[in-house]
Amino acid sequence: MTLASDFAGLPAHAQTPAPNRDFSRYRIVPARYPARIIGTIFAGVVLFAVLNSVLANPRWGWDVFAEWFFAEPVLAGLGRTLLLTLLGTVFGFLLGTGLALARVSGSPLLASLSWGYVWLFRSIPLIVLLLILNNLGYLYSTVWLGIPFTEITFASWSTTQLITPFLAAVLGLTLNAAAFSSEIVRGGILSVDQGQLEAAAALGLPRRRQVSRIVLPQAMRSILPTAFNEVITLAKGTSQVYILALPELFYTIQVIYRRNLEVIPLLMVATVWYLVILSVLSFVQHHIERYYSRGALRNPPPSVIDRALRWLGRSRVPAAAGNGFASPAQAPAANGATSLSTLSRRSGGEIRISHVSKSFGSLKVLDDVNLALRPGSVTAIIGQSGSGKSTLLRSINHLERVDEGFIAIDGELIGYRQDGETLYELKEKDILTRRVDVGMVFQNFNLFPHLTAIENIVEAPVTVRGLSREQALAEARELLARVGLAEKADAYPRQLSGGQQQRVAIARALALRPKVLLFDEPTSALDPELVGEVLDVIKELARSGTTLVIVTHEIGFAREVADQVVFMEAGRILETGTPAQVFGNPHHLRTREFLAKVL
Numbered sequence: 039m040t041l042a043s044d045f046a047g048l049p050a051h052a053q054t055p056a057p058n059r060d061f062s063r064y065r066i067v068p069a070r071y072p073a074r075i076i077g078t079i080f081a082g083v084v085l086f087a088v089l090n091s092v093l094a095n096p097r098w099g100w101d102v103f104a105e106w107f108f109a110e111p112v113l114a115g116l117g118r119t120l121l122l123t124l125l126g127t128v129f130g131f132l133l134g135t136g137l138a139l140a141r142v143s144g145s146p147l148l149a150s151l152s153w154g155y156v157w158l159f160r161s162i163p164l165i166v167l168l169l170i171l172n173n174l175g176y177l178y179s180t181v182w183l184g185i186p187f188t189e190i191t192f193a194s195w196s197t198t199q200l201i202t203p204f205l206a207a208v209l210g211l212t213l214n215a216a217a218f219s220s221e222i223v224r225g226g227i228l229s230v231d232q233g234q235l236e237a238a239a240a241l242g243l244p245r246r247r248q249v250s251r252i253v254l255p256q257a258m259r260s261i262l263p264t265a266f267n268e269v270i271t272l273a274k275g276t277s278q279v280y281i282l283a284l285p286e287l288f289y290t291i292q293v294i295y296r297r298n299l300e301v302i303p304l305l306m307v308a309t310v311w312y313l314v315i316l317s318v319l320s321f322v323q324h325h326i327e328r329y330y331s332r333g334a335l336r337n338p339p340p341s342v343i344d345r346a347l348r349w350l351g352r353s354r355v356p357a358a359a360g361n362g363f364a365s366p367a368q369a370p371a372a373n374g375a376t377s378l379s380t381l382s383r384r385s386g387g388e389i390r391i392s393h394v395s396k397s398f399g400s401l402k403v404l405d406d407v408n409l410a411l412r413p414g415s416v417t418a419i420i421g422q423s424g425s426g427k428s429t430l431l432r433s434i435n436h437l438e439r440v441d442e443g444f445i446a447i448d449g450e451l452i453g454y455r456q457d458g459e460t461l462y463e464l465k466e467k468d469i470l471t472r473r474v475d476v477g478m479v480f481q482n483f484n485l486f487p488h489l490t491a492i493e494n495i496v497e498a499p500v501t502v503r504g505l506s507r508e509q510a511l512a513e514a515r516e517l518l519a520r521v522g523l524a525e526k527a528d529a530y531p532r533q534l535s536g537g538q539q540q541r542v543a544i545a546r547a548l549a550l551r552p553k554v555l556l557f558d559e560p561t562s563a564l565d566p567e568l569v570g571e572v573l574d575v576i577k578e579l580a581r582s583g584t585t586l587v588i589v590t591h592e593i594g595f596a597r598e599v600a601d602q603v604v605f606m607e608a609g610r611i612l613e614t615g616t617p618a619q620v621f622g623n624p625h626h627l628r629t630r631e632f633l634a635k636v637l
């Protein structure tokens with residue numbers, strides 16, 4: 039009787055309790071794969087043939103190789119190659135990042151300058167560029183520092199003395215690498231999701247911080263593989279510098295084999311050193327990539343070091359906490375006293391929307407919208423998809439600029455500074471500062487995936503509100519406890535369920551203590567059983583004093599929580615009233631039809 043037939047014919051539920059048979063005495067025969075065995079033998083033969091031909095053929099001259107591999111001039115050449123690679127990489131990527139940022143900036147002039155640079159320096163072969171730079175003294179006999187188009191000079195040098203072959207090499211490699219790395223960095227920037235920028239802007243993070251903390255770290259994931267390609271190209275490209283008679287590795291090797299005529303052994307010296315450089319770079323790449331993939335995978339594989347330690351039987355990571363949930367000194371035990379309402383203790387803002395219109399091309403998305411929201415009130419906006427609900431919400435936060443009309447929070451106009459009868463458009467920087475008063479929770483959460491839950495929350499309070507890190511962390515722990523996620527502080531967003539992610543997003547918005555909190559369909563990306571946990575958190579926020587505006591299709595929830603219900607259609611407000619009025623006795627035929635569909 040075989041194992042399989044032991045189970046055959048048993049009904050499914052009968053399999054669950056362990057059968058009374060002791061399988062431990064059965065012998066297990068591993069599966070055999072004949073093709074794999076043949077393949078392995080073939081690979082072994084090929085490997086042996088290659089090694090045999092390389093090691094047994096005396097013409098490879100391994101004795102000469104051994105004599106020169108660590109010879110002083112070779113090591114000096116290697117040092118120069120490494121230095122050139124390092125300088126080319128550092129300066130090339132610095133310039134390249136600047137060029138990429140210029141290219142994606144709002145300024146057409148900067149963008150075209152950057153485009154022109156890339157066009158020019160990607161076209162010129164490196165070897166030609168090096169020769170031009172080396173002969174710069176012919177074009178310009180002196181280099182001077184001063185004020186252009188005047189006689190004022192602070193210092194001047196003779197070009198031929200200043201631009202040594204080494205400097206020409208560094209310049210050439212830098213200019214060349216910058217052109218390619220600029221495109222690599224730009225590709226990375228383009229790969230970052232738009233929602234991430236909106237979330238960062240909604241938190242009022244300054245532009246510089248948005249780039250350094252949110253965009254570039256996430257761009258790194260797609261930048262790194264191609265960037266290392268570029269570094270490797272550069273490391274090998276340094277060999278072209280021999281044209282300047284600069285004794286880097288390849289030039290040194292050439293000088294030696296011209297003298298002793300041992301061409302192949304010396305070329306092997308160079309080859310093996312380039313192999314070593316490449317191996318080191320690959321190792322470094324692996325580790326940098328790992329670092330920047332934080333939060334990108336639900337269950338990151340253990341690092342080489344972790345695996346080695348585990349193999350040695352003394353794992354650094356306790357098995358139970360292997361997935362990033364380990365957190366020292368856990369959040370203050372949820373002390374029942376602080377509620378969400380007391381945490382967001384700011385009093386609510388009054389929102390006035392008057393005669394607001396907005397079009398995308400020929401499509402009028404908001405059409406003369408008028409609405410007043412009392413401080414601390416809860417407003418539910420309902421309406422069909424495409425009726426302009428999100429656009430209205432985003433206009434309150436100035437993520438969209440309206441064409442006509444005004445929106446004011448506590449009498450302060452969104453997007454303008456008022457001075458008597460004059461309105462001055464605010465600069466991006468000032469708009470960001472004002473956003474602190476308006477929190478936003480997105481349909482797709484838009485948490486920063488490379489930051490843990492708690493890092494998502496403390497980012498804005500530290501940068502924008504100027505809290506100390508300790509204080510921000512303490513507040514964030516409290517907020518997490520209040521949304522029921524105290525133990526998830528160190529989890530990355532991808533390690534959380536949708537409902538948990540949305541609760542972190544709410545905590546993140548609350549950490550700025552906004553006067554107004556906007557929710558754009560906060561539960562519509564969630565599985566039905568997760569909707570309740572998010573709505574419960576919002577319910578607790580209602581009547582906390584913060585003014586809430588919620589776009590939602592959860593009619594039951596709106597009926598329970600809202601003071602005011604707004605029904606929108608085709609960019610217009612068709613009906614407003616208390617939940618009892620709008621849901622119980624809608625005036626408008628369209629409202630009735632809509633409710634019949636969603637109820």
Ligand code: ADP
Binds near residue numbers: 398401424426
């Ligand atoms: P809702 O949130 O009510 O579903 P939206 O405010 O998102 O509606 O969109 C209203 C209308 O505006 C839709 O027809 C949509 O296609 C259009 N729209 C929204 N954003 C843009 C945009 N950036 N460019 C062009 N059309 C847009």
Ligand code: MG
Binds near residue numbers: 427428429558559
């Ligand atoms: Mg919408």
